[in-house]
Amino acid sequence: MVVEQFLREAGVARGDLVRVVRALLEYSAPTGAADAWQVAGRANVPFAELVDILQKLHADRLLEYDAARMRLTPDGEALARSLDLAPTHDPACRTCAGSGVEFTQFAQALQEFAPLLAERPPAISSYDQGALTADSVFRRLARMYSQGDVAQKKILLLGDDDLMSIALALTGLPREIAVVEIDPRLCDFIAGVAAKKNLPISVFQHDAREKLTSDLHGAFDTFVTDPTETIQGLLLFVEKGLSTLAPGDGRAGYFGITLIEASLHKWNLWERHLLQNHAIVLTQVSAPFSLYAKGAEQVSVPQIDFAPLSRAPRAPWYRSSFFRIETLAEFVPPADYDTNPRDELYQDAESLDEAWALLARGEAQSPIVIPEEFLSASAERAAAATHGLGRHIIAEFWNCANELPLQGLDTAIEDAVRDARATLLDLRIRKFYPQGFSAIALLAESHLSLHAWPELGYVALDVFTCGQADPQKIVNSLEKHFRPQDTAFLKIPRGRARDIIASQVIQEGIAT
Amino acid sequence: MSEFESMRAQLPASIMRGDVEKVLRAVMSEREPWEWFTWARIPFPSAVAILRALRDGNFLQSEHLTERGAALARELYVQAAPDLRCRNCMGSGTDWLALEKVYLRYLKIFEGRPRGEDPELDQGAMTPESLFRRLALMLQQGDVAGKNIAILGDDDLASVALALTGLPASVTVFEIDARICEYIATLARENNLDIRVVQQDLTRQLPRELLGTFDTFVCDPPETEAGLLLFVEKGLGLLRAGDAHAGYFGATVMEASLSKWKRWQMRLLQNHEIAFTHILPPFTEYESWPDEKPISDLLPLAHIAARPWYRFAFYRLETLPNFQPAQDFETELSKIFYFDEESYYEAFNG
Numbered sequence: 001m002v003v004e005q006f007l008r009e010a011g012v013a014r015g016d017l018v019r020v021v022r023a024l025l026e027y028s029a030p031t032g033a034a035d036a037w038q039v040a041g042r043a044n045v046p047f048a049e050l051v052d053i054l055q056k057l058h059a060d061r062l063l064e065y066d067a068a069r070m071r072l073t074p075d076g077e078a079l080a081r082s083l084d085l086a087p088t089h090d091p092a093c094r095t096c097a098g099s100g101v102e103f104t105q106f107a108q109a110l111q112e113f114a115p116l117l118a119e120r121p122p123a124i125s126s127y128d129q130g131a132l133t134a135d136s137v138f139r140r141l142a143r144m145y146s147q148g149d150v151a152q153k154k155i156l157l158l159g160d161d162d163l164m165s166i167a168l169a170l171t172g173l174p175r176e177i178a179v180v181e182i183d184p185r186l187c188d189f190i191a192g193v194a195a196k197k198n199l200p201i202s203v204f205q206h207d208a209r210e211k212l213t214s215d216l217h218g219a220f221d222t223f224v225t226d227p228t229e230t231i232q233g234l235l236l237f238v239e240k241g242l243s244t245l246a247p248g249d250g251r252a253g254y255f256g257i258t259l260i261e262a263s264l265h266k267w268n269l270w271e272r273h274l275l276q277n278h279a280i281v282l283t284q285v286s287a288p289f290s291l292y293a294k295g296a297e298q299v300s301v302p303q304i305d306f307a308p309l310s311r312a313p314r315a316p317w318y319r320s321s322f323f324r325i326e327t328l329a330e331f332v333p334p335a336d337y338d339t340n341p342r343d344e345l346y347q348d349a350e351s352l353d354e355a356w357a358l359l360a361r362g363e364a365q366s367p368i369v370i371p372e373e374f375l376s377a378s379a380e381r382a383a384a385a386t387h388g389l390g391r392h393i394i395a396e397f398w399n400c401a402n403e404l405p406l407q408g409l410d411t412a413i414e415d416a417v418r419d420a421r422a423t424l425l426d427l428r429i430r431k432f433y434p435q436g437f438s439a440i441a442l443l444a445e446s447h448l449s450l451h452a453w454p455e456l457g458y459v460a461l462d463v464f465t466c467g468q469a470d471p472q473k474i475v476n477s478l479e480k481h482f483r484p485q486d487t488a489f490l491k492i493p494r495g496r497a498r499d500i501i502a503s504q505v506i507q508e509g510i511a512t
Numbered sequence: 513m514s515e516f517e518s519m520r521a522q523l524p525a526s527i528m529r530g531d532v533e534k535v536l537r538a539v540m541s542e543r544e545p546w547e548w549f550t551w552a553r554i555p556f557p558s559a560v561a562i563l564r565a566l567r568d569g570n571f572l573q574s575e576h577l578t579e580r581g582a583a584l585a586r587e588l589y590v591q592a593a594p595d596l597r598c599r600n601c602m603g604s605g606t607d608w609l610a611l612e613k614v615y616l617r618y619l620k621i622f623e624g625r626p627r628g629e630d631p632e633l634d635q636g637a638m639t640p641e642s643l644f645r646r647l648a649l650m651l652q653q654g655d656v657a658g659k660n661i662a663i664l665g666d667d668d669l670a671s672v673a674l675a676l677t678g679l680p681a682s683v684t685v686f687e688i689d690a691r692i693c694e695y696i697a698t699l700a701r702e703n704n705l706d707i708r709v710v711q712q713d714l715t716r717q718l719p720r721e722l723l724g725t726f727d728t729f730v731c732d733p734p735e736t737e738a739g740l741l742l743f744v745e746k747g748l749g750l751l752r753a754g755d756a757h758a759g760y761f762g763a764t765v766m767e768a769s770l771s772k773w774k775r776w777q778m779r780l781l782q783n784h785e786i787a788f789t790h791i792l793p794p795f796t797e798y799e800s801w802p803d804e805k806p807i808s809d810l811l812p813l814a815h816i817a818a819r820p821w822y823r824f825a826f827y828r829l830e831t832l833p834n835f836q837p838a839q840d841f842e843t844e845l846s847k848i849f850y851f852d853e854e855s856y857y858e859a860f861n862g
Contacts, residue, residue: 013833015756022654084658084681091606091648096598098605100793105596142596148537151591175589249770250530264755264832267787275781281774283553284825285791287605321789328771329528 003082010056014083016045020053021080024063024072026090033069036308041317042090044259044288048355055306068308092287097135099289101142109170110138116163116193117293121185123161132162132226133316136290140224140254140322141167143286147324149222149252150174156216156244157181158208158225158237165190169199177201178216182208208240209339218333220244224254226320229261233345234270238325242278243336251327253280256290256320261350279331284324291316318352390446390466392492395475397459397484405452405459405482406437413441413448416477422469445469450478459484464494515571515584522565527558533590535562536577540585541592545575545812546821550794551595553765555854563810575812597793602641604795604826606648614676615644621672621703626695636801637668638732638762639820645795646730646760646826647673653789653828655728655758656680662722662750664714664731664743671696675705684722686712686746714746715843724837726750730760732824735767736852738843740776748784748838755833759786762796762824767855785835794823805860 007014023043027034040050054070057063062076072080080086092098103110114134123130132140141164144150150168154176157165165179177200181187187205194201206212223244227237238255245251257267274280293316304310339345347354409429417424423444431437435455441448446464453459459482463471479487516529523532531554538552538559552559566572571581585591597603608615622640647670650656657679663671664686671685685707687693693711700707710719729750733743744761751757763773780786797820807813851857 013755018654018756086657086679088651088657089610091608091610091652093598093601093605093607095600095607096605100598100601100603100605100795101596102598103596105594146593146596148534148590148593151593152589173591248530249528250533264787264789264830267789268781268785268832271777271788272781275774275778279774281770282777282788282791283770283773284793285788287790287792289605326770328774329530 002079006056006060006062006079010052012049012053016043016049017053018083018085019043019045020050020057021072021076021083022085022088024070025080025085025087028071029087029089033071035314035317036065036068036070036306037313037317038315039070040309041260041291041319046263046350046355047260047352048350051304051306051309051355054309058306065308068311068314070308097139097289097291098287099139099143100286101139101146103135103138103142106138106141106171109167110134112170113137113163113167116166119189120161120163121183121189124183130161130292130318132164133291133293136292137162137164137167139289140164141171143284143322143324144222144224144252144254145171145173147252147284149254149324153221154178154219156220156223156241158223158241158244159227160190161186162226163190163193164224165201165203166193166199169194169201170197174200178220179203180206180208180212180216182206208237209345211336211338212240212244216244217336218244218246220251221246222252222254226256228346229258229266229351230344230346230348231266231269232339234262234266235273236339236345238270238274239278239334240336242280243333245327245331245333247332249327249329249331251331252283253325253327255323257323258318258320259288260318261352261355263350266350274325278334279328280325281328282323283326284322286322288319288321290320290322292318292320390464390494391471392462392464392494393471393475394490394492395461395463395479396486396488397461397479397482398457398487399485400454400457400459401483401485402481403454405454406431409437409439409481412478412481413439413450416474416481417441417443417448419477420465420470420473422465422474443469448474452482457484466494515580515587519565519569519571519584522569523561527562529588531558532562533588535559535566536581536585536588536590537593539563539566539572539575539577539581540590541594543575544817544819544821546817546819547595549766550821550823551593553770555769556766556856557854557858558769559766560807560810560859563813567810597795602645602795603793604645604649605792606645606652608641608644608648611644611647611651611677614673615640617676618644618669618673621699622669625669626691636822637799638824639797639799642796642798643668643670643673646670647677649790649792649826649828650728650730650758650760651677651679653758655760659727660684660725662686662726662729662747664729664747664750665733666696667692668732669696669699670730671707672699672703672705675700675707676703681727682706682708684708684710684726686710686714686718688713714742717840717842718746718749720840723749723840724752726757727752728758728760732762734851735764735772735855737772737775740768741779742843744776744780745784745838746840748780748786749840751831751835751837753836755831755835757831757835759827759829759831761827763827764794764822764824766822769854772854780829784838785832786829787832788827789830790826790828792826792828794825796824796826798822798824807859 020043023039024034027038062079064073151173152175155174157179160179160181165177168174187203191203223241225237225241227234241253426442429439437452439450445467449462451460463474465471534552538548542548571584619640658681660682661680662684666685666687671683675683693709697709729747731743733740747759804816806816
């Protein structure tokens with residue numbers, strides 16, 4: 001029960017503890033001790049939580065460290081075993097660093113590209129800058145190339161502190177490259193390199209919070225961006241990217257997302273929002289192979305009471321997954337929009353800088369605040385998911401007390417339909433010999449059908465409406481007309497009924 | 513009239529310009545004709561229809577574009593997109609060499625498996641190397657060691673490979689085919705492997721006591737809309753409540769259009785507290801299957817492929833803290849469940 005006690009005291013999820021301990025074991029395997037920054041990169045846990053877990057492991061004498069390196073104590077190893085974790089290696093492919101692609105084909109372009117990184121203006125964190133390593137740039141490029149999104153394509157880079165525009169241009173493959181970048185120093189630098197090397201790159205200095213110029217709208221085959229990781233920040237960048245894609249199928253968008261600054265909760269919101277609002281599909285989500293030089297360039301390190309993380313990292317550790325989305329035939333580039341100034345674009349409770357500030361103040365991480373419009377949209381979605389395209393009620397009336405139900409049936413149906421705010425288009429009532437009758441009402445909002453066996457006191461009623469009309473009201477009105485002593489209902493949300501029908505039928509035992 | 517417009521007129525309206533671009537790009541990039549289908553990334557019947565139209569319009573001769581085909585490619589701005597997959601991991605990003613001993617044991621068992629896959633049940637096995645690449649990824653994500661793993665449909669004998677690692681807490685197979693159930697149960701006895709086998713038609717309810725009791729599920733669903741959702745949502749019914757449980761499934765673009773992918777993705781994200789953490793390129797290859805057919809009227813494809821060519825992308829989803837196991841259900845699904853207009857066999861009809 002050591003584990004349960006640890007989780008309770010630390011207030012962390014078991015899954016996160018498992019990830020941190022596994023990363024510790026993996027990075028300890030080769031030399032017996034793990035580099036703290038590499039563990040932070042591999043664990044896939046938001047940074048502040050990672051620090052909480054490491055501090056607690058240390059306080060409980062489960063973890064020991066000197067300078068930047070950490071190892072589990074024998075008690076820590078026992079904890080690992082009770083988490084079902086054994087010493088292990090990270091099985092990431094060493095040939096491609098987990099990216100799944102090779103870029104040897106671009107050796108020459110890489111050789112020309114790499115020295116430029118050192119000449120680039122230094123990163124400014126207020127622009128959320130932090131650039132990819134040269135290898136990571138070319139791994140991304142190789143992925144894009146092999147998907148057919150580079151050769152002869154018009155490519156837009158939305159923010160380009162990675163200098164990917166230059167890497168792309170050096171391959172000689174794209175038809176046209178445009179860069180939209182907020183930082184004037186980077187704009188000058190990229191334009192300067194392009195002029196000197198005669199590369200087909202157009203540079204636009206622009207703040208992505210404002211609308212893009214109209215000539216960029218719907219003009220590109222491919223976009224690439226490394227968005228900020230707040231809820232609106234990521235959507236702003238990706239949706240701006242989508243607004244620059246040409247209509248129709250087969251266009252592609254690429255963006256990086258981390259698990260270091262974004263919980264899976266945000267991933268879910270982003271994936272859902274993008275799929276719901278645009279005619280696009282997720283075609284690839286890579287392993288987090290993109291490494292950032294951010295750490296190595298960091299001037300200040302977090303003031304954390306945890307020695308191995310209070311010195312600058314020696315090697316890149318911060319990494320992101322690379323998403324690819326593709327447009328479908330119905331795709332139309334969305335309208336561009338100005339940002340709501342209240343939207344938090346750069347920082348939220350999961351951001352690294354925020355985490356560092358909190359940790360320095362000794363405060364706990366607060367949960368992410370989900371914006372109101374997301375919650376309401378999500379509630380609407382949930383309602384739509386419950387209602388489907390329309391609501392269908394199958395009702396059973398038994399032991400009906402009305403012995404002359406045909407009398408006044410037409411008026412009863414007309415009133416019931418009106419009360420439910422539905423529109424009656426046609427009504428047919430047919431009496432059968434020697435007894436029994438059926439009624440069919442065609443509604444603007446679907447239909448109503450009714451079959452009666454007066455000799456049994458039984459009525460089978462079927463009411464299907466779409467839109468705002470409420471089928472339950474119709475059923476209730478007709479119940480007053482027939483006056484049954486026993487009733488039963490089956491409600492079916494049409495359009496998503498496949499599983500529901502099955503489960504309801506089984507639960508309520510109406511069908512065999 | 514442009515070259516594109518003239519060839520477009522020969523094709524059904526459902527085929528888009530982007531589809532033609534993809535097939536052209538595949539033909540320009542790949543020397544092995546059966547490989548075209550992996551890299552075209554559109555349903556097999558559509559790709560075959562486009563290849564036929566290219567041939568009929570004299571854009572394609574044998575496996576090469578003609579002058580006219582090259583002009584069409586220029587008009588559409590299509591160029592080759594080479595396969596740059598890492599040769600070591602085939603694009604999976606993981607290395608399974610650490611599992612080599614397990615692999616060798618598995619290989620012996622796999623080679624002795626009973627053949628005679630039932631095409632009605634959409635059976636077919638992936639290559640052992642593909643399976644071990646998947647396994648390495650699952651290990652890397654921490655979804656194997658100490659975990660209770662459910663496998664929905666196991667003609668690949670993935671349960672055997674998993675159990676041979678000795679890492680999972682338990683392995684349970686849900687399989688419709690009595691022969692495979694029997695075979696896995698026998699293997700488990702003979703090799704002293706802890707595998708529970710449940711003969712199960714997934715359209716019927718799962719054993720109630722097993723719902724919400726697993727950490728990880730794996731499946732290779734049929735590629736129809738209803739078929740994939742059935743498998744994956746049954747998998748989601750087996751996972752425990754709460755965060756950090758994982759589901760894996762293979763999906764191909766060879767028998768499912770991207771529109772269908774989108775519908776799957778939306779439905780799963782809307783109805784369940786999950787996120788997609790990985791959609792990896794098609795590193796999973798299928799062994800040839802008994803009724804694999806050549807396309808006799810297309811010269812480069814007039815013989816069945818010499819090497820595996822049918823490939824799958826691999827999805828990983830992870831549960832969020834609010835996740836609740838999906839409600840179990842029964843459903844009546846007919847043949848539509850396994851086959852639809854995007855299925856491989858459609859290319860041979862008519």
